[in-house]
Amino acid sequence: MDAFEYRPNPANIIFGSGSISKTGDQLKRHGLSKPLILSTPEQTGQAEALRKILEGKVEVVGIFSEATMHTPLHVTEKALKYCEEKSPDCLISIGGGSTIGLGKAMSVRNGLFHIVIPTTYAGSEVTPVVGETVDGKKTTRSDPKILPSLVIYDLDLTMTLPVGLSVTSGINAIAHAAEALYAQKGDPITNLFAQEGTRALARALPELVKDKSSVSARRDAQYGAWLCGTCLGSVGMSLHHKLCHTLGGTFNLPHSETHTIVLPHALAYNAPKVPEAMKMLADALPESNGDPIQGLNTLLAKTNAPRSLKAFGMKEEDIDKAADIAVSNAYWNPRSVERDLIREVIRRAWAGEDARTDL
Structure with missing residues (x-):
């Protein structure tokens, strides 16, 4: 170790x-x-x-x-x-x-x-x-x-939290865990929290879509959110959170919805450089078949989660501005942050495409 x-x-x-x-x-x-x-x-x-x-x-x-x-x-x-x-x-x-x-x-x-x-x-x-x-x-x-x-x-x-907000805030929590798995100062204890938190939320959110009054699903979701949030509190942030802060703060996009939409694309960008983290995330996501990007795409589909920044008012001409801001301040990320590739990440999130690891 x-x-x-x-x-x-x-x-x-x-x-x-x-x-x-x-x-x-x-x-x-x-x-x-x-x-x-x-x-x-x-x-x-x-x-x-x-x-x-x-x-x-x-x-x-x-x-x-x-x-x-x-x-x-x-x-x-x-x-x-x-x-x-x-x-x-x-x-x-x-x-x-x-x-x-x-x-x-x-x-x-x-x-x-x-x-x-x-x-x-x-x-x-x-x-x-x-x-x-x-x-x-x-x-x-x-x-x-x-x-x-x-x-x-x-x-x-x-118990009265609307299903849509339950889903997006839950995916937002998973984003905390996902970035913790490949954080610069990660550790095996935080990894355990990240996997368990992701597993609990991935189990709870589809159940809440079926039955918003499910006590067991609500309990799992709250438990998972606590674990995932604790992960973010213990290690640093990378590309996903930097992109979401850029998009949310600059274009006044809704917080949890933006995290939900961006997460699979940011993970797909970093995936080639963090194979161990991707394996741990895949193990925590049902129906991933060893591919966490597929697992996230499936989870988003099963929970009717939003997929497109365009639907929340972001304009196509904003993509270049967002890319410029996202690379303007240096920050640690497992893969080099290249402006043209980041622009494509943002474009895919804007258009609502499925995430894929071809960049």
């Missing part, structure tokens, strides 16, 4: 049906009594429900419900100003990647204890990474201080 370093991020995880009810006790355990709740406008109802759960235990100083995708700086600044006015002693993000991203961007700036209650399968809650958008460009920041202090996974909060 090759030499390696394993540096797990410290995390306090509470997992189980009804676990949101433990939030008040957890606040008291950590000596906290004045939380500020964060959400998107669409999830204000869940934020209000959490406020009611906390009534009589702590003083909720307010709800900031303007979180939005790609964590634009102007929203973060507005939330920080609101935070100063309310003087909370902690933040609680309830929602998906947009809300969690806002909470991370705030806590790393003001040092507040950050509790996350995820309602999707994005996995951002267990990573020390935040992507922020300024003037149409999304940049990624990694710092141990970004990692939330406590994560409460409540199965019940995912």
